[in-house]
Amino acid sequence: MNILINDGAHKDTITTLKEKGFNVIDKHFNKEELKEKIKEVDVLIVRSKTKVTKNLIDEALKTRNLKLILRAGVGLDNIDLNYAKENGIEVHNTPLASSRSVAELTIGHIMSLARHVHISNVTMREGKWNKKDYKGFEVFGKTLGIIGFGNIGRQTATIAQALGMNVIYTDKLGKRDDCPDFKFVQFNELLRQSDFITLHVPFIKDEGYVISHNEFKQMKDGVFIINVARGGVVSEEALLRALNEGKVAGAGIDVFEEEPTRNEDLINHNKVCITPHIGASTAEAQERIGMELVDKIVNFKM
Numbered sequence: 001m002n003i004l005i006n007d008g009a010h011k012d013t014i015t016t017l018k019e020k021g022f023n024v025i026d027k028h029f030n031k032e033e034l035k036e037k038i039k040e041v042d043v044l045i046v047r048s049k050t051k052v053t054k055n056l057i058d059e060a061l062k063t064r065n066l067k068l069i070l071r072a073g074v075g076l077d078n079i080d081l082n083y084a085k086e087n088g089i090e091v092h093n094t095p096l097a098s099s100r101s102v103a104e105l106t107i108g109h110i111m112s113l114a115r116h117v118h119i120s121n122v123t124m125r126e127g128k129w130n131k132k133d134y135k136g137f138e139v140f141g142k143t144l145g146i147i148g149f150g151n152i153g154r155q156t157a158t159i160a161q162a163l164g165m166n167v168i169y170t171d172k173l174g175k176r177d178d179c180p181d182f183k184f185v186q187f188n189e190l191l192r193q194s195d196f197i198t199l200h201v202p203f204i205k206d207e208g209y210v211i212s213h214n215e216f217k218q219m220k221d222g223v224f225i226i227n228v229a230r231g232g233v234v235s236e237e238a239l240l241r242a243l244n245e246g247k248v249a250g251a252g253i254d255v256f257e258e259e260p261t262r263n264e265d266l267i268n269h270n271k272v273c274i275t276p277h278i279g280a281s282t283a284e285a286q287e288r289i290g291m292e293l294v295d296k297i298v299n300f301k302m
């Protein structure tokens with residue numbers, strides 16, 4: 001069986017798959033190259049970089065070798081899921097393996113924003129000692145509003161609660177009966193009550209932004225926004241306006257409408273703590289993801 005790992009994988013994943021007798025191709029093929037390569041592949045493993053579009057699937061269908069697409073991670077927005085399934089290609093992700101890592105990055109952004117860590121790193125390297133400008137605040141007692149109370153949202157809630165934050169959440173599916181420690185509120189209520197708002201929802205193209213101009217207007221003055229979910233769930237244009245008008249005091253951003261982002265206004269904004277889509281980029285998450293991929297391949301019935 002030919003397995004193409006197009007966006008890299010943990011070294012143990014590759015070794016284990018080879019030991020089990022699979023032919024592993026651990027190499028990145030760009031969009032054009034992949035159109036050819038996909039024809040000889042049985043299993044395709046991707047992270048977020050590779051876009052598995054209808055066109056790419058059409059190329060695979062010319063030989064019908066491709067039977068399984070594995071997303072080494074959570075978000076399936078880079079894969080044309082319906083088209084793959086309609087054509088008999090199975091698609092799976094690793095839904096739990098990276099939740100803790102993403103939640104910890106979320107908290108990292110919150111702490112950085114509260115204490116100016118991100119901007120101190122910039123100004124100190126410029127030779128400045130801006131001690132007076134960097135009076136922060138404790139997160140203890142502040143309200144964290146979580147939009148999307150799935151795997152990552154709930155992990156984030158647990159850590160935030162341990163820090164003494166008052167956690168409220170909203171979710172499309174409503175109140176979760178298995179989370180009695182956390183208070184469910186309606187979406188608009190969450191916008192009004194939160195000091196920090198963090199999103200942990202999937203990107204669904206047809207649904208558009210979850211947070212844009214109208215939502216920013218309803219928030220507290222001086223609110224902080226964290227987006228480690230997907231670029232398309234918060235409007236970058238609306239966020240920049242809210243930051244510049246002072247409505248939003250700071251933002252922690254790991255994901256962008258276009259990646260790699262070229263939004264210089266966001267990248268260089270003093271009130272933005274920025275990371276290059278590294279939510280799942282920890283040794284532990286990648287190892288867990290890798291082992292789950294191996295299980296999925298070994299148990300896959302060709």
Ligand SMILES: NC(=O)C1=CN([C@@H]2O[C@H](COP(=O)(O)OP(=O)(O)OC[C@H]3O[C@@H](n4cnc5c(N)ncnc54)[C@H](O)[C@@H]3O)[C@@H](O)[C@H]2O)C=CC1
Nearest residue numbers: 074075148149150151152171172200201202228229279280
């Ligand atoms: N920055 C990074 O590296 C990573 C980002 N992610 C992103 O985080 C997202 C969330 O991941 P999980 O928590 O594991 O997913 P999950 O499926 O466990 O939870 C998502 C929750 O959001 C809710 N939801 C969906 N749309 C909503 C809306 N408009 N308003 C309120 N609630 C809504 C769902 O009902 C569900 O409970 C992923 O879809 C992915 O895009 C995931 C892993 C790594």
Ligand SMILES: O=C(O)CCC(=O)C(=O)O
Nearest residue numbers: 047048049073074075280
């Ligand atoms: O590892 C990656 O490429 C990004 C992780 C991610 O965004 C996801 O798992 O949804």
